[in-house]
């Protein structure tokens with residue numbers, strides 16, 4: 001059935017091992033992040049078989065489905081309304097709000113559990129985290145009064161929101177905060193979590209930031225790309241995931257609609273470039289499944305020109321009579337397209353095991 005996402009578990013396994021070995025060579029543990037593929041079972045099975053250090057996801061519902069002895073980490077800050085489930089489903093969560101940590105403590109007490117907390121600090125990317133040291137000491141002092149939560153470590157997240165690139169100078173801000181906490185409270189933190197796939201460009205250049213001992217990696221393993229500069233990591237597969245979708249109509253038509261132009265299906269006034277009469281293919285996949293401009297056709301003669309909920313329209317230039325109705329067009333993916341295609345129940349997930 002089409003559309004389908006062809007998922008190569010062995011290429012994924014290879015990428016997992018390459019990145020985990022790279023991390024280990026630099027003295028870092030790795031949290032393998034599963035959210036971009038909705039923690040799909042055949043891929044989390046690979047993580048279990050390869051014995052990754054941690055499995056991490058931003059959605060509790062995904063972590064719930066993974067049965068493993070590998071420590072599970074909730075990446076998105078905990079909601080006050082899910083503390084009971086968090087202490088029962090996960091081992092570690094990322095936090096920045098004292099009220100939530102206190103609620104986690106209460107929940108952990110209720111279920112006779114202990115829960116580990118990584119405190120997130122914001123060093124300028126401006127998504128989650130305690131802003132530098134603002135109230136940090138007070139939060140830690142209060143945490144020490146709690147009997148059922150442990151301060152496992154300190155972490156930061158860069159690039160995802162503000163696009164801030166991890167550099168030695170930027171990460172020094174994290175290290176200053178860690179040093180301050182360790183000196184003031186006379187402790188050694190277990191985990192100093194330095195970031196996500198955007199950190200890998202440093203390891204690639206053999207730059208290790210002293211004290212950082214953990215990374216949380218999703219995109220690089222799934223798509224073979226570091227995310228500070230969007231560069232392909234040469235040793236990795238970038239085709240773990242391939243979208244295949246079929247042509248459901250193929251006709252020569254003009255490139256500009258005829259008549260008065262109002263709104264498209266999404267209330268926007270569309271704009272067109274006149275390319276004369278072109279070969280127009282309709283693909284059986286639409287905006288409900290993916291943004292068409294996030295798809296990268298393998299065939300450079302295929303140009304995606306628009307979409308509605310259930311259709312993507314492609315212009316086929318210089319393809320002679322190579323394509324006919326029913327033929328399959330293949331695409332490489334970006335992070336955004338992988339995320340939405342994995343989330344769409346209308347896209348079949350088809351697993352292959354051969355490299």
Ligand SMILES: Cc1ncc(COP(=O)(O)O)c(C=O)c1O
Pocket residue numbers: 033035058075076157160195196197198216217218219220227
């Ligand atoms: C807090 C946090 N850490 C790590 C990651 C993984 O990021 P990436 O997929 O760029 O490696 C994410 C995103 O999924 C995240 O939200």
